[in-house]
Amino acid sequence: xxxxxxxxxxDRELWRLLxxxxxxxxxxxxxxxxxxxxxxxxxxxxxxxADREELVLARNALEGSIFRMLRQGQRVVFDLDERQQxxxxxxxxxxxxxxxxxxxxxxxxxxxxxx
Numbered sequence: 865x866x867x868x869x870x871x872x873x874x875d876r877e878l879w880r881l882l883x884x885x886x887x888x889x890x891x892x893x894x895x896x897x898x899x900x901x902x903x904x905x906x907x908x909x910x911x912x913x914a915d916r917e918e919l920v921l922a923r924n925a926l927e928g929s930i931f932r933m934l935r936q937g938q939r940v941v942f943d944l945d946e947r948q949q950x951x952x953x954x955x956x957x958x959x960x961x962x963x964x965x966x967x968x969x970x971x972x973x974x975x976x977x978x979x
Contacts, residue, residue: 894919894950895941901934908934910942910950922949929953 894912901908901921908921922945926932931953934940943952 893941893943895939896950898934898936898938898940900936903933910940910953919944919948919950921953922947922951925949925951925953930955 894914896910896912896919899909899911899918906921906923906926908925909918910921911918925942926934929952934953940953940955942950942954945951
């Protein structure tokens with residue numbers, strides 16, 4: 865195993881830095897799971913799959929989305945805004961989740977299932 869890759873139970877901070885570096889290279893599209901959501905205030909938390917980091921939902925996270933409510937455990941794809949908050953939530957699909965055998969299509973592309 866490469867020296868700069870953390871061991872299974874190794875340095876969590878190094879892992880976090882590697883994830884942030886990958887995000888910078890690949891863009892801000894993330895996938896994760898809803899941890900909690902309060903429909904009265906639209907406040908919530910999403911857990912990012914890549915590093916299990918908890919991200920606060922941006923105030924406008926559901927604007928322009930088919931979502932009006934989120935449930936705990938729901939799988940979502942989202943972007944990160946400049947404050948590192950989850951925004952632009954959308955349904956995860958085989959394309960969005962980069963499932964092997966399914967080509968990756970940018971959400972703004974006409975070929976995107978929700979585009």
